[in-house]
Amino acid sequence: MNNYTTKNIIILFSVSRFELIINNQSNPTRQDIIDKIAGVDALFWYSYERLDDEILDAAGSRLKVVATMTAGLNHIDIDAFKRRKIPLAYTPTVLNKAVADVAVLLALAASRRLRESRIHIEKGLWSGFGVQYLLGTDIENSTVGIVGFGGIGQTVAKRLKAFEVARILYSGHREKPEGKQLGAEFVPLDTLLRESDFVIVSAPLTDETKNMFNDSTFAKMKLTAVFVNIARGAIVDQDALIRALKNGTIFAAGLDVMVPEPLPIDHELLELPNCVLMPHIGCATFKTVAAVAELTARNIILGYENKPLLTPVY
Ligand SMILES: O=C(O)[C@H](O)CO
Numbered sequence: 314m315n316n317y318t319t320k321n322i323i324i325l326f327s328v329s330r331f332e333l334i335i336n337n338q339s340n341p342t343r344q345d346i347i348d349k350i351a352g353v354d355a356l357f358w359y360s361y362e363r364l365d366d367e368i369l370d371a372a373g374s375r376l377k378v379v380a381t382m383t384a385g386l387n388h389i390d391i392d393a394f395k396r397r398k399i400p401l402a403y404t405p406t407v408l409n410k411a412v413a414d415v416a417v418l419l420a421l422a423a424s425r426r427l428r429e430s431r432i433h434i435e436k437g438l439w440s441g442f443g444v445q446y447l448l449g450t451d452i453e454n455s456t457v458g459i460v461g462f463g464g465i466g467q468t469v470a471k472r473l474k475a476f477e478v479a480r481i482l483y484s485g486h487r488e489k490p491e492g493k494q495l496g497a498e499f500v501p502l503d504t505l506l507r508e509s510d511f512v513i514v515s516a517p518l519t520d521e522t523k524n525m526f527n528d529s530t531f532a533k534m535k536l537t538a539v540f541v542n543i544a545r546g547a548i549v550d551q552d553a554l555i556r557a558l559k560n561g562t563i564f565a566a567g568l569d570v571m572v573p574e575p576l577p578i579d580h581e582l583l584e585l586p587n588c589v590l591m592p593h594i595g596c597a598t599f600k601t602v603a604a605v606a607e608l609t610a611r612n613i614i615l616g617y618e619n620k621p622l623l624t625p626v627y
Pocket residue numbers: 382383384385386408544595596
């Protein structure tokens with residue numbers, strides 16, 4: 314956590330006279346967490362460690378409220394909270410714009426061959442002007458398919474307007490009223506895969522979406538398609554994606570999320586010239602992280618005072 318964020322949280326907590334136990338490790342192990350949380354009143358969760366009965370037991374009976382500093386909830390056993398009637402908060406909405414920016418960033422970077430371009434400069438392969446040199450695909454007049462049309466997906470659609478795309482398609486469980494307002498068409502997933510030049514994943518990770526992008530889904534996409542994932546790595550069968558990128562089943566990919574995280578430095582994904590990677594930093598701007606941290610802290614204070622949470626999970 315940067316100093317800006319830490320300061321923000323400390324201000325909020327000091328107002329409520331909380332005693333803070335701060336875990337400054339960037340990647341604490343599960344055991345590190347368990348060792349530190351016995352007897353706490355509240356948990357400010359900024360980890361993708363599973364938040365379940367084991368953690369709640371380790372915290373103990375004083376625990377009054379938990380707030381996760383994430384919009385995604387796939388690491389949380391929500392039923393465990395319901396059973397124990399422990400209020401649980403998360404941070405939807407505040408990070409939509411920052412994450413949507415990264416979706417567009419990755420779409421452009423992958424379609425315009427950013428990684429390959431840099432390799433060319435670094436390795437001295439840039440020999441001058443060439444009419445066929447490192448040609449990419451255009452976003453203007455393209456069809457963009459958004460899988461998962463919640464707050465982030467809709468914010469991506471708003472941003473795409475500026476690029477004068479021809480069509481925005483989306484798929485999901487149901488048609489959304491916001492779709493019409495944004496000029497986006499609700500279509501079955503197969504149609505979206507077949508017709509999209511860019512496929513952007515912004516769906517939550519659930520049993521249903523796990524591995525939904527696999528050999529069969531990539532085979533339905535255009536050979537020129539650019540695939541972007543800013544949601545969760547496990548939505549994609551990563552070996553199938555690697556095959557698709559190597560065999561030319563699709564043109565390129567841009568990923569902010571992958572499996573595992575952190576990605577080992579000798580991972581095959583890093584060797585693919587047509588794959589742009591970011592280390593799961595979709596919401597990582599100074600302002601957004603401060604806002605997300607503040608919302609998390611406010612939820613904790615409210616929960617501790619038995620007041621309704623600003624953004625409850627259930
Ligand atoms: O779920 C979230 O909030 C994002 O992935 C950032 O961690």
